[in-house]
Amino acid sequence: MPEVLKAPLAVEFPFTRSLGPVQSAFLTGLRERVVLGVRTVDGRVLVPPVEYDPVTADEIRDLVEVGATGTVTTWAWNHEPRRGQPLATPFAWVLVRLDGADTALLHALDAPGPDGVRTGMRVRVRWAAERTGAITDIACFEPYDGPAEEASAQPAPHTGEFADAVTGIVAPARLDYTYTPGRAQSAYLDALGGRRTVGERCPSCRKVYVPPRGACPTCGVATAERVEVGPRGTVTTFCIVNIKAKNLDIEVPYVYAHIALDGADLALHGRVGGIPYDQVRMGLRVEPVWTSGARFPDHYRPTGEPDADYDTYKELL
């Protein structure tokens, strides 16, 4: 039994966000060193602001400016900051109720150690040197023992209007996984290393699955009996690809085909070459073409046999 494979998988994308009026004002305000909240129907001030009242569901647009000083309402110490977190050195995650606000904002507090942090301590915003209209315009909070800044006890109304408002942001996201294809796929890949295609037969319906998944999706039972299929097969159907796909270094046009290897009960997918693209047809008999070091066949080429009769593969379409 070959070793079960595993490999890192990073899922990463720079998502874009259309902000809408309230988040646009909030983030543009941070760029201008102004912290905005929104007043709810019952008079509370929410920071960060939201578009709709959490109690009444009304649209709320009454923006107010709150202070850049506030009080820690609760906290947790972060011993080992990870990539992308606000500070590279150990820090406290804090909820800060800014002066004039009724709710607390989540951010980082720069403190020498957990002994220097307590609920109820006073803090103020440390602004980032370069600000773009993002939550990171607040670099972090820092301990503060001065008086509350003005504009805080009675938060002043604010139009939310700024020159050159930020209306969208890019929110890069990344998820790191360790991926394992499992026993059946690992065995399949191990056999492919020797240029053999080995599927698994369902003990119940007797169908041969290539690639095998370790279970029959129809019968719901484990599959274990290994069955070598191919190497030759039949093109059951195909399309001619005329547009270049991203990250694929294949000259267009080319033929993307469903190929039922001899002995398999469903088709796998591959490129057909060694024949002009406009001469590929359903029923064409093909065989794999390998390149050195590749995990999968590079493509499939005609064997020269007569085409398979439609009735022999129509159930595999």
Place this chain on the structure above:
Amino acid sequence: MSKEPVAVVGIGQTKHVAARRDVSIAGLVREAALRALADAELTWADIDAVVIGKAPDFFEGVMMPELYLADALGAVGKPMLRVHTAGSVGGSTALVAANLVAARVHGTVLTLAFEKQSESNAMWGLSLPIPFQQPLLAGAGGFFAPHVRAYMRRSGAPDTVGSLVAYKDRRNALKNPYAHLHEHDITLAKVQASPMLWDPVRYSETCPSSDGACAMVLTDRAGAARAPRPPAWMLGGAMRSEPTLFAGKDFVSPRAGRDCAADVYRQAGIADPRRDIDAVEMYVPFSWYEPMWLENLGFAEEGGGWKLTEAGVTELDGDLPVNMSGGVLSANPIGASGMIRFAEAALQVRGQAGEHQVDRARRVLGHAYGGGSQFFSMWLVGAQPPDA
């Protein structure tokens, strides 16, 4: 005790476009929800529960967006459910909501589905590079194009049929103010001359990528009696699933689709769908799926779907109009697309479809599918309640 009849009393959509940069996701769903409430002349306080659906979270990159949408949708203090069944999700979301009313769990339910595709890239979201797996070599349409070729071989359809569908749907879209694509200068020749992307599928035979939302207010008999406009009544609704890939899978006419339709017809007492159903809003992301689904849904015998299309039966003024709204080919906010089909079916039987209204549409089918022809959801709505 029999089921409570379910009525659609409010419908709202956004104008579907390539990118709604002026609103957040919350603002987008809010717009559709408010229009549905306005149509029903109800307020947030009248809603007992919210059922929301969208396609994969990678399409916007907001994990579990329903958490943050609770206040935008007035769900505070009420049950809120999120449904996910890939591209069919808009349909299955409506059915989950309808079942809550039918089971008398809630009297009035707001159901909504959305997608804001401009915030990400759906093709990226659907083709993450999984280690050890052979990458898909063909892009979005390349997954479906071989199945279209298989249909053509099996049915003997001439290769002209796909363009007829696209030409029809794009013309229908001109009568629907909410459709994304409004190609005022569309001609059949232009469709036929558009680039062949994944032979046999042409550019003009594929759906756009859209931002949009759709919402409906579903209610019981008491709610329907108070409704200011004629309701649409659910006469039957069903969902079916099957694996994406299995030995014996019929990609041209999946069994899950046939079974789902048969269940809906049984509930609604439909003996002959071709005779008893007046129009269809079906999920056609590539034009050739119209003749394929006509067969799968029982409107034509196997191999006969394309003949209905070719004969003009599915035109807006035909005997069995299909995709009067312009369909998915004219607007595709993926997660919402299924609900738009359901909502457009309801608009027809309510007589509220405006310029794309079909005369005497008494029973109309709404259909959605998704996930490599894996999930199916459908409902049949009528102008009369089920016991009438």
